[in-house]
Amino acid sequence: MNVIVCVKQVIDPEAPPASFKIDPTGNKMVTPPGVSPVVDPYAEYAVEAALRIKDVQGGKITAISLGANLVPEMVKKPLAMGADELILLADEAFAEGDSWSTAYALGMAIKKLGDYDLILCGREASDWDAGQVGSGIAEFLGLPSVSLARKIDITEGKARVERVTDDGYEVVEVSLPAVITVSNELGEPRYATIKGIMIARRKEPVVWKPADIGVESSQIGAAGRRSQLLKLFQPVREGKCEVAEGDSPEEAAVNLALKLREAKAL
């Protein structure tokens, strides 16, 4: 089994909400000071899904990250977790893309790699919360896709996927090669081991530029967008919290109930 996992570098989505600030001139999120970038959490679940498949089937896992300003120690995380190769589509021309231009470039890189059975993505990256790149790669490569996977089993050229639905899950069988996007219901990603981190440190990622994957700069990054970002903003919340007090937690609790009653919330 050759599995490709797409992994994005993002601002840590669990950084304190107050640390998220917008650059007023650039319609861009400012990287909060002291907050280091991370692997997008759902892609980490995708790496975990790939590793579980490899644990059973053997094979090779190739991680791909696209972006500008990729931080080597960060994007190497899939290697530290157990992936075999890392490809970086690292160039200014890839930056500021939308789902369309990102999926196109990733699709072209995967085409160049050629030998794959399965492509895994996260269900949505935690910056734009789009949830589209997996579908896009599938369309560009003419592959079937299954989204929101919580379990993947491989048997005889097929994947049996448990797909999360609004009221439970469904079992979907898909022929391979296919694209599958992974959700957190899969279960916690494993930690990188010390050995894994040492191996990752020594491994050099392969870097591809636009020309290496046969794309024009007009088709990728900001230039290749099909959707325009008009405005990025932070709505102000005027709300104020009425905190119930008391000499003891029990008394505060009683006061809370009384406040709610008074406000007709109970």
Added chain:
Amino acid sequence: MAEYKGVLIYAEIGEGKLKAISTELLGCGRKLADDLGQELCAVLVGSGVSSLAREAIAFGADKVYVVDDPLLEDYQADSYVSVMAKVVKQVMPQILILGQTSIGRDLAPGLAFRLGTAAATDCIELAIDPDSKLMWQTKPVYGGNAQAIFTCQSYPQIATVRAKAMSPLERDDSKQGEVITIGADLDASAIRARVLEKVREEVEGIKLEEAEVIVSGGRGIGGADGFKQLEELAKILKGAVGASRPPCDNGWVADSLQVGLTGKIVAPNLYIAVGISGASQHISGCSGAKNIVAINKDPEANIFRQAHFGVVGDWKKVLPAFTSKVRELLAE
């Protein structure tokens, strides 16, 4: 581009009825169509769904396209994307709106890429720019830490809309409309991803999305046992139990109880968040609640910036006293 016209909404069906999201989409689509001075159309895709066309008209549609075929019994990406691509080519709408549901999340991007246009997912506001007549697509980004407005210059402009972000119209059974059937023309052998089985994992009692009161627990609850106390309070308030992500990930409660960006979107009258820090991704799912109450031992927790009422303290001490006072007040 001139020949693209009108607003088309994708109406989801569940248990033989239009889902709540579908009537919400019709409400929002009606406004967009009126602002453009164009028609509002709905499309129903499934097996045995024709009878619901009248419903869609009563909730605002001028025209309903029906694609009814036994092969469309279950949502399967291959068949639904191909059917919807056919519908779009025939109807040529300027705007296509779907729900941000397990179907819409899959169908909208698949279709957008198939048609060579862009989709904006999880929108909470859609409006027509008076000048360009393009659709402004507003969606929370960065887990709810910001919002973005997108436009798309290729047609159809596709958006998915978050549950409970839009209001349905009053039902009007006297409203007239046209029903048009479109053939599915499916080739069963072209379905590469097949649904073999569907499993419902719903918990007993009031449905989370429909509850007027929700008692939600977070990582601070510490285990499945603690949730029993939340259940007790929920029962007294005739409400439902919800959770942030960690209790679901840890198996303390069913995954279907997760509230938030990637869980359920709820808008109850009363939302009591116990041991929840108030991460933006969680707040995304409950910010529509009329009254948010926080019980948290950390006075600096972000939840206090979102809540209307709160107590700073250990829930193990606060909750029993709160529960018994509530019981007493409700008995009066």
